[in-house]
Amino acid sequence: MTVTRVTTGTYDPATGTNAVTTSTATVKGVVLDFGAGVSMVGGNTVTAGDKRLVLEAAAAPDMNDRFTANGKTYAPVSIGEVNPAGVTVFFDLHVRSN
Secondary structure: OEEEEEEEEEEEOOOOEEEEEEEEEEOOEEEEOOOOOOOEEOOEEOOOOOEEEEEEHHHOOOOOOEEEEOOEEEEEEEEEEEOHHHOOOEEEEEEEEO
16 A cells, blocks of 8 residues: 655745645555444544545554555545554554545
């Protein structure tokens, strides 16, 4: 799976825009369907086509990240962290296809 991170830099008054940097990395994760009857995750409505993305702890996702797996690109709707005793084990994301 590939994660694309878009970082917005400082405002440049000469161009009237912010500098944007894009980087990609390969991360370990799995895209899953939500179980039958799941309608809300983290206060967000699960719509048709939404998926669950379980992501390795080292990846530390951001809401602006885009994840590509199996030819589809997904954007986070919500990000959960499983961290018993303060140690991140994995991230559990609700994602939506772009």
